[in-house]
Amino acid sequence: MSTGDWSCPVANHSSDTITMSHGAGGRLSAQLFDDVFARNYPSPELMAKGDSAVLDWTAHDRLAVCTDAFVVQPLVFPGGDIGKLSVYGTVNDLAVQGAEPVALTTAWILEEGFPIAELAKLAGSVGQAAAECSIRVVAGDTKVVERGRAHGCYIATTGIGRLRPSVNLSPQAIRSGDCVLISGPIGDHGMAIMSQRSGLLFDPPLLSDTAPLHRMTLELVDKVPGLRCMRDPTRGGIAASLNELATACGLCFEIQEASLPVRPQVHSACELLGLDPWIVANEGKLLAIVAPDEVELSLEILRSHSIGSLGAKIGTVHDLYKGLVIARTLYGTHRIVPMPAGELLPRIC
């Protein structure tokens, strides 16, 4: 095909920004695939360049599938970027279900004018994060939208995982008397982003906690028979996750604020911005509900992983109230923790 007489003003081969042609499925799309995506995460499935990836699967293995979209602003934030976040976020959705992450697809929605060098860095992050989690990026897509329509880029992912044979985690498995564990301090991701957006500086700096949870969760799944259910408390923070669980199992979650780990910087940033750490997003924290006699074992496992070193038991489950989350304050008083309304923290992940 000859392109010599095209009048398209963007048919420049060595363009250093994204143009509409990069999403048009033609030569520039192919070049972008080779130079940016294939270079950074060249899985055999991706390099086969089929319309769909073909994965080998053992017949009786159960499959976990999740899908997620990432629209975080800014694209690069203290402690991570949208590339890492998209891989870890997907891995974590699989991990808390008790699945071992296997494969991932990524769809990039790019804005016209987005620098290709920046895109390459983000794709590099995806590649690195995927390698770190031993998960392959097996398929992908790229679309370009007009300038001003995407603030740089969005990433949408689908994750595929293999469930551990006997695992059956669900809120319905939760019993009165169970205990609630968290793998570390809450609110780091949301406050890292909010404080960067509002120009608040902390010493030491406040970093996102974005991290993959699957090694920790798989160890829990394998060693703790009394593991009932796990959650990755992202948007809406632990307030949202605990309320979802409480509603689903019809029991009451009573959390001791004195045991709830919160970094001092997160606490101050929340005070300044009028937010509550309970509703702030996490991207590398695990909430686990376990049988009471397996708390010590579970905490040992959490704390043996660097991302769980500050893990703690934060509360108990009981049946005195239906579907409620209650916080016990340091002073022995209590309050009901409602489901957060949630629109105050846009584009956090």
Added chain:
Amino acid sequence: MQSTDFGNPIHVESLVRQIHAKSTRPLTLMEVCGGQTHAILRYGIDQLLPPHLRIVHGPGCPVCVTPAETIDRAIEIASAPGVIFCTFGDMLRVPGSQSNSNANDLMHAKSQGADVRVIQSPLDALRIARAESQNTSPGSPNRQVVLFAIGFETTAPATAMAIYQAKELQLDSFSALVCHVLVPPALDAIFADVDHGIDGLLAAGHVCTIAGDHPYHRLADQFNLPIAITGFEPVDLLRGILNLVEQLEAKPTSYRVDNLYEHIASAEGNLQAQRTVETVFAVCDQHWRGMGSIPQSGLKLQPQFASFDASSRFPQRKLPGEQTSCCRAADVLRGKIRPIECPAFGTLCDPNHPLGAPMVSAEGACAAYFLYQALAPLNPIKLNPIKLTSSELTQSESPNPKDSLSP
């Protein structure tokens, strides 16, 4: 969480014991600061008090008292072509007067294309205006940047500074929709009502750091009212409550203002901030949502800054609509009822479907009650929760939740 972040539980315990020991009769105490409302409910301070001590919440939330007509104007200006409208996040969902319109708050105006930006400080709006005025790229005409300037004495200096600097910089694209209000005149209005039913007042220390404490001395004299100036932490609040209980139980011939807020440098407040405010603003009568017009309770731009007034720069087309609502914000803001006593609370009105501003703002009393509701049927206090020592509390886990929560 670290106990130091919250105030020391041992101090709390001792203050609670003293309050219980000294308080013998029913009293109603009012606080007038959204931050204090928030802390009282967040930490369940009210649960620690003897049942006959009632805490009510005054007009302590600037968002809640901004008139519906002003919200209407804000929506109208924000929706005008070429405008960047800068507001505190709390204002986004406060309903205006057009309750049947589909753009009755700034959030909806934004979803329909208005460029509404959330700022943390009035000076952020000035920064946006400066950046816009330096944008010389062809085909992008300089856009008007409008600051929605609301708040009490504490935020007025930053608004004044933004407007003052805009004038110095001849930044014609900047203007402000001003709805600043002053706390003491509103308190005058509340206490002038002979049936106000309030025995003592907790005043907010950070307001006094700016405005000084003299307005409170006048209030105490005029209405023979005990006043404690205090902060937001549980220990501060309890010290304030204890002070009021002691004053009221002693039944002296006249009550006084006690300043328990160590951070106040001088009784006059921050004179430089006051001068900036006086340079830019003059005191005027002001309409308060739920409370009506209160003399000398608002701020308007001085004549030499009048060109920065957004309400005269942008023509008003829409007339305010009729307000029909069962919202009892007026009674909440005067301390006549507590939010849970409003029939709409938690049924017709919640943060997702607010009927009134106090259910929207983070500092609003209704939102604080909703966010930090206690389990209504139980009153687990009787001092037993405080029996734990602080070291027990840091690893606390009530072994049997039935002990701590049973009605």
